[in-house]
Amino acid sequence: MSGRDIGISLLFVVLAVVAQTAVFGDGRINPFGVSPSVVLVVVLAFARHLDPEPAILLGFTGGMLLDLLGGSPLGLWAISYTVVVYIALRFKERAEDGPATLAVGVVGLTLVANALFLIVGTLFGERFFTSTAFIKNMIVPAFYNLPVALVVFPLATRLIGSRRNYIWSA
């Protein structure tokens, strides 16, 4: 892993944040009122090729950018994405790196991220549970993320994955 890999990862996270807020956000492309979590997919796709510390920082940065450009209190997405990247890194060493694993991982980790956001947001006074809409907003993006991951994961591997030779040193 090099500074170039980290730079490319950050660049793609920034581009994903722009896409998320300008193209996929509420009121833009969001079939059934829900949009994919593009930033999360990009964070996961690039984080798996980085060392643990930069990967966790990448998750935190992606989440913080979403917080800064969104409507919820600062830090909520940052917490979710940091935790999710941490979980992803912990599981990565134990799981095979195949398409099925990645698909299950993307869906599962999106669910975890959204659930964490809902729980932490509620602690900070957000009213997410006033109706059952939170279920849709939590679950549907997880499946929308699959086609996004189909594009982003191979791209990340192509850009920074070829030189990867990382083993989690827990």
Next chain:
Amino acid sequence: MQSFRRFDRPTTLAIVLIVVAFMLATFDVRSAGAGVGTTMREGAQTLFSPLQDVASAVTRPVVGFIDALSDIASLRDENDALRSENEDLKRQIDEFDSVQSELEQLMEINDLEAPQDLPTVTARIASAGSSSFDHVRYINKGADDGISMGDAVIDEQGLIGRIDLVLDDRARVRLILDPNVEVAVLDQSTSQAGMVRGDNENDLVLRMFSAEEPAREGSVVVTAGSRFPAGIRVGTITRTAADDAGFGLDTRVKPAVSFSRLDFVKVIVGYSPLDAPSIEREVNGEEPAGPNPDGANDEGVEPSSDADASVPGEEESG
């Protein structure tokens, strides 16, 4: 020494970042939209707004096309509904003319000035919220254009929301779909007052605390003139409900605005909630008694000394 090595470096880093994020969230909530949070948001908007503008401009045709595709199924129903609504509107225009005439006469009698056209600023939606949980939009105008906290945002269909974050050249609109936004409304058909609140769904919850008459399906609800200027269309009641037990009534309201198709909006600037007539007593089922003499707002909440609470009540309980 062993206890100091319990966590590896990644774990330690993750814990530190989570603690930092918790602290930021706490500061942000406590400062209620001011302080370091606003500064950070302003910096992020400055960096990202050019990129967002380019992305919006490039993808707008594609977004419109996909939006239209996803809406084809609902167009037939919408067409029928619009036809029916058109007939209703024609009838309402006739009624309105006669009411307008009566109103002008009453104003002359009471020596009241006709309400001035409030100044507005036209803005364009620059970006949306960052997730499906957000009910916000960013517009491409801000404090430099005279926009301030609490300003009402409308389009030709009705009320969209209110400004809850103002930067120099950007502002954030919190939609009325957000559960933290409450709007004092009047049922036009019965003149009964109530509160409308977002529900994270595409429709709103209407609560009337003292309703002598039922809230009927199809009745239009408008702003009651508290935080928002009076008479802005909010939506249409979708389910008839009555106050059978004496505890008020709850029903649903379909917003007048189609939030998925927002592009250009108008921000009403220069309106002060303190100028609005009180509806507090109306909400409580009593006779209205004109402007609040004690400075309390229309929902009976005392103004706080916080700068952002110059337009208190009616929302942002978080």
